[in-house]
Amino acid sequence: MKFTKEIKAAIIALASIAVLYTGINFLKGNSFLGGDIKYTAYFPNTGSIMVSSNVTLNGVTVGKVTAIKSIPNGPVNKKVKMTFNIQEKDIRLPKGTFVEIGSLDFINKSLIIHTPANISKGYYKPNSVIPGKLSIDMVTQVKAYADPISQRLQKMMGSIDRMVISLSSFWDTTATSEIEGSLLEVKNTIKRLGRVANELEGFIASERNQFSKIMSNVESITLNIRKSNDELSKIIGNTRKITDDFVSADFKTVILDAQTTIKKLNLALEDVENGHGTLGKLIHDEKLYNELVETNKDLQNLVTDLQENPSRYVHFSVFGKKSEGLILSEKEELKFKKWLDTIPD
Helix, strand or coil: CCCCHHHHHHHHHHHHHHHHHHHHHHHHCCCCCCCCEEEEEEECCCCCCCCCCEEEECCEEEEEEEEEEECCCCCCCCCEEEEEEECCCCCCCECCCEEEEEECCCCCEEEEEECCCCCCCCECCCCCECCEEECCCHHHHHHHHHHHHHHHHHHHHHHHHHHHHHHHHHCCHHHHHHHHHHHHHHHHHHHHHHHHHHHHHHHHHHCHHHHHHHHHHHHHHHHHHHHCHHHHHHHHHHHHHHHHHHHHHHHHHHHHHHHHHHHHHHHHHHHHHHCCHHHHHHHHCHHHHHHHHHHHHHHHHHHHHHHHCHHHCECCCCCCCCCCCECCCHHHHHHHHHHHHHCCC
């Protein structure tokens, strides 16, 4: 069977289209025969990942990144939508898995799959959304570590510059002359100290004899005090005895008398409390108290009536007329009148 040129050209064109389609899919990260399982993850940014970047699991490439789409209006951690596939048929992602944009080495980056140890929760279905995480690359880590050190070095260099400037401004001709003047003053001070030491030595030599006499006098005074030690002890003993006699003769007697008086007072109060004696009966016998009160009232009434109506009790003879009642002499009448005047109203 012979093919015409048109048929051959059509077959070649179809084959070319198929190869081109397959090549484009391969460049996109799809396998030649298709049937890959696809998943989706969201990230804050791409992290320098491109389409057809590798997807690795335990360091082994198991898929490719097939699509990257920007989402400007998405949340902070969902600005980039990334689609990737798993080309290995036997690999399934258990729940709890997350993908991370990280560096395999200093040059290449990939999408790294991290699976959990516990796979009892089941597996993600195809086209499911897998949690995404953006790791910090090594350059960023080194920069974060080096920036504080660099700032400290800059501050330290500034301090060193200020110190050098200060030393330079100090170490000029004026400072040099001031240092020389200070050293000269120190030298003169040492000379003065030497002269003072010599004068002190001469003074001590001249006053040594006088100091010896003073010490001799002190020694003689000490000997006299030692000799008089017995007499001082006797004087102190006599003083102590006089003090003891004074305390024992006066204060002891006073204390004993006070104790005796207090005992007598306690006995008297005990008799009063028990109703003994006149005061005890007066305090405890209510009838006697009431009778004394009534008697006092009657006496007061009698005195009041006597003052107001003396004629009821005593009759005076003015013109020699015979009087009734009690007959008093003139002296007795005068005494009675004086007694009435002394009675308070």
